[in-house]
Amino acid sequence: MRTSADLRATALRLAAAQELHPENRSPFVLLEDACTAASEGWSERLERLRAQHAERKARMEQEGVRLPELPERPVIGGPLASFGAQLMQLLNARADWHEGLVVVLAPTRVERPDALCDALRVLLGASGLGAVRWILIDPEPAALEPVAGQLGEQAMRTVFLVDEAEAQRDLARMLDAAEAAPPDIVGPARVGAAWPRGVSPPLRPGHPPADPESIDALLREEGVSLPLAGSRGTELARLVLRAAQAMRRGQPVEAVQQQARARDLCVQADLAREATLMELVLGAYLVAAGDAGRAARIYVAARERAEQAGLPDLGAQAQFALGALHLRAREHAEAAVAYARGAALARESGSAILTIEALRLAGQAQLDVGNADAAAQSWAAAIEVADAAGAPEVKASSAAEVARALAALFRRRGLRDKAERLEERSRDME
Structure with missing residues (x-):
């Protein structure tokens, strides 16, 4: 299944949910370990197979069903051979109604696509693993396509991507329909859905009118302040959508004009x-x-507004954007300052992910200007934040990348033991 980064999580859920299909008789295992320059990840995947089997066994026992224990962890040749042997153990340690095994392979990062494809070809051709089926979640740009290509008709290909051109046409039609609708229209027509042209439904007895102008009047009469409940909210939505549409069409000047009007509307409210x-x-x-x-x-104005309003999360995002602008202009020292301030705001907001990202970028900017000590301090602070955060936050962040970067810095300084501990920590984070 080839998909994009924004749809990856959805594609993964769809694939894994097939285990619950009424006609399925195979247990599923999910493997998201990365394939990096330092490790192809087969040892980590082996351990994940064992952990998922143990979890399945415990849950089945709650229902009064026995699932066999796995033998000792196999050690046969290299990591790939051991992984293959572990798959064979899973095929044998099954419930009576189980048939085969389905491996959902969805690496979070593929730095060595050729090596991963070669390994998959070996596993697919192994005689003892014929009962194993594979679902490959392939990121864009496609990394695992050569494997499917070699299998030919034995492989089923699915493209899980948004048709950008069609999406833009749908948005344009929706906006045009919404703006052409009568002012007193209610229901889906207000957002551009299909509706008989010029037709408004009769008012419901005992209910006030629901068009934007009537809502504004009712709120004023009751003395209630809901700035976006009536016509202003409708106008804001249309401005934002028009700006996005202009941007997608390659008209940034028009997008700026529409978005500035949207910003001004919020400031006035x-x-x-x-x-x-x-x-x-x-x-x-x-x-x-x-x-x-x-x-x-x-x-800068956005960050100041956010700080004044007590919105540190948005202030951090403004600093991220400012730091990116400095990097684009090769102003690395200024970028480091911007990201460091962003890290402070992110920490204030309580977001471990934003804090880790800001510290990673601040450290890299410091390293770019030759300040290795400051880079090491930023990266060490990021790892401290990761150590205090939950596993889901750490996995969603670049904490593992930070650990590898700091390990590389230590290795260049001859601190081999520290480097090896950090490399092991990075694998745990992933």
């Missing part, structure tokens, strides 16, 4: 969070329009 969000998007559109100087000013 005294909506600090929404205004900051609109400002962050506006900065990105300005970068696309080639106005990096104005974009930098917008990001």
Whole structure:
């Protein structure tokens, strides 16, 4: 299954959920370990197979069903051979109704696609593993396509991607329909869904009108402040969508104009969070329009607005964007400062993931200007944050990459023991 980064999690859930299909009789195992330059990940996958079998065994015992124990961890030749032997153990340690095994292989990162493809060919051709079926979640750009190509008709290919052109046409039709709808229209027609042209349903007895203008009037009468509940919210949604549509069509100047109007609307309504969000998007559109100087000013304004409103998470995002602008201009020292401030705001917001990312980028910017000590301090701080965070947050962050970068720095300084511990830690993080 070939998919994109934004759809990867959904594709993974869809694939793994097939274990619950009423016609399926095979246990599924899910392997997300990365294939990096340092390790192809087969040892880690072997341990994951054993852990998932143990979890399945415990859950089946709760239902009064026995699943056999696995023998001792196999050690046969190299990591790949041992992994293959572990698959054979799983094929033998099964319930009465089980048939074969399904391996969902979805590496989070593939740095050595040729090596991974070669290993998969070996496993697919192994005589003792004929009962194992494979579901490969292939990231874009495709890394595992050569394996499917070699199998020919034996492999089923699925492309799980969004048709960008069709999505843009749908959005354009929706916006045009929404803007053409009568002011008093209610229901799906307000957002561009199919509706008889010029037709509004009769009012429900005992219910007030639901069109934006009537909602505004009712809120004023009741003295309730919900700035985006009526016509202003409808206008904001249309401005944001029009800006996004212009950007997708390669019209950044038009996108900037629409997005600036959306930001101004939120400022007039005294909506600090929404205004900051609109400002962050506006900065990105300005970068696309080639106005990096104005974009930098917008990001500074967004961070200041966020700090004043007590929104450190958005302030951190503004600093990320500002740091990226400095890197683009090869201003590495300024980028390091921007990311360090972003890390402080991220820590204040309580987001371990944002804090780790900011410290990683700050350290890399310091290293780019030759300040290895400052880089090591930033990366060590990131690892401390990861150590205090939960496993899901660590896995979703670049903590493993930080550990490898710091290990490489230690190795260059001759600190081999520290480097090896960090490399082992990086594998645990993944």
